[in-house]
Amino acid sequence: MKIAVIGLGLIGGSICKALKLSTSHTVLGFDTNADTLIKAKDQVAIDGAIDLADLKEADLVFVCLHPEATIDFVTSHIKKFKKGSIICDVSGVKSRPVAILDQLLRDEGINYLGTHPMAGREFSGFDFSDAGIFNGASFIITPTELTSLETLDTVRNLANQMGFGKIVLTTADQHDKNIAFTSQLAHLVSNAYVKSPSLKNEQGFSAGSFQDLTRVARLNEDLWTSLFIMNKESLLFELNGILNNLNDYKRALENEDVETMKKLLAEGRKLKEEADCL
Numbered sequence: 001m002k003i004a005v006i007g008l009g010l011i012g013g014s015i016c017k018a019l020k021l022s023t024s025h026t027v028l029g030f031d032t033n034a035d036t037l038i039k040a041k042d043q044v045a046i047d048g049a050i051d052l053a054d055l056k057e058a059d060l061v062f063v064c065l066h067p068e069a070t071i072d073f074v075t076s077h078i079k080k081f082k083k084g085s086i087i088c089d090v091s092g093v094k095s096r097p098v099a100i101l102d103q104l105l106r107d108e109g110i111n112y113l114g115t116h117p118m119a120g121r122e123f124s125g126f127d128f129s130d131a132g133i134f135n136g137a138s139f140i141i142t143p144t145e146l147t148s149l150e151t152l153d154t155v156r157n158l159a160n161q162m163g164f165g166k167i168v169l170t171t172a173d174q175h176d177k178n179i180a181f182t183s184q185l186a187h188l189v190s191n192a193y194v195k196s197p198s199l200k201n202e203q204g205f206s207a208g209s210f211q212d213l214t215r216v217a218r219l220n221e222d223l224w225t226s227l228f229i230m231n232k233e234s235l236l237f238e239l240n241g242i243l244n245n246l247n248d249y250k251r252a253l254e255n256e257d258v259e260t261m262k263k264l265l266a267e268g269r270k271l272k273e274e275a276d277c278l
Contacts, residue, residue: 002026004050004058006073008036011090011117012064013129016045018162021131028058036126045129055080060088060154066226067091074101083109086151090115092179092223093230094142094172102144111151114142114172116179117164122218136165142172180234185242187224188235190217 003019005012008031019027028050029040040046050057055077063070070089081087087105089097094114105112118138121128139159143152156167170178194217202210228235252260 001059002028002057004028004030004055004061005046005064006030006061007064007069008033008040008045008126008129009064010121010124010126010128010133011119012062013040013045013126014119014131014133015062015064015090015117015162016040017043017129017131018134019158020045020047022161022163023158031126039126052077052080056082058082058085060086060158063087063089065089065091066223067093067097067230068226071097071100075104078105078108078110081105081108081110084111086111086113086154088113088115088155090117092116092183092227094175096230098142098144098172102146106146111148113147113151113155114175115155115159116140116142116175117159122215124220124223132163135163137163138166138168139164140168140170140175142170142175144172176231177234177237180231180238184224184228184231184235185238187216187219188228188239189242190214191219193217 003025005016005019005027008016008029012029012031013036016027016029019025027046028048029037029046030050030052031037031040037046037049041048055061059082061081063073065073070091074087074089087101087110089101091097091114094116098112098114102112102114116139117134118140119133121133139162141152141155141159159167190213194214249261249264251257252264
């Protein structure tokens with residue numbers, strides 16, 4: 001099978017490397033940065049570059065771009081894809097891409113499947129891509145009523161071959177609700193946390209908890225702005241929830257209310273312990 005990967009950043013580059021390491025498929029890459037393509041070929045992450053005019057060569061295409069760019073790319077090149085091929089996007093939000101692309105591609109005789117590799121780093125770009133980044137990670141798939149079993153099996157098998165530890169099937173809407181809590185809120189809180197004027201004094205006073213909470217503050221603002229805005233309603237729900245909870249802690253602290261503070265802290269501890277046992 002010929003697989004094209006559009007966008008050789010952290011995730012796209014890692015997909016290429018994982019495919020080359022663990023499968024016998026031909027991997028073709030496209031990136032607007034010529035130097036990135038040279039690096040990818042030199043590192044044997046791809047077998048060669050693919051011209052957009054030759055997209056019909058690909059049996060499967062992973063589109064690894066920002067959400068809006070993903071939608072724009074697929075819609076503007078829809079006539080170039082091979083009939084019967086599979087198009088997968090790897091966007092961190094799924095509802096809007098699925099709503100726009102699923103039926104549109106089906107009408108052209110092309111199979112579409114929304115996916116989300118749950119792996120990443122605080123750094124972006126091909127230079128940080130790694131074939132092992134997916135080892136043990138979850139690979140989320142958002143099939144619809146238009147998704148064929150053959151398409152689902154093909155993509156699921158590829159994910160297994162690339163080293164993902166768990167394949168999760170869900171709806172696009174549920175994906176976005178869950179990801180607002182497990183990923184987007186964490187990035188937002190981390191980024192806001194480091195804006196404290198106390199940050200300049202952290203050297204020598206920080207340990208694991210500081211590193212854990214601040215790691216994802218170093219994010220790609222273009223990508224995460226896109227993800228946040230596209231998932232506005234779900235993220236606002238989570239953001240309002242944490243603001244309400246923080247106000248409870250604030251009031252207990254202001255009032256030196258020992259019993260309420262203990263109760264709040266115990267509730268959080270128990271919820272985390274229960275979640276860890278699932």
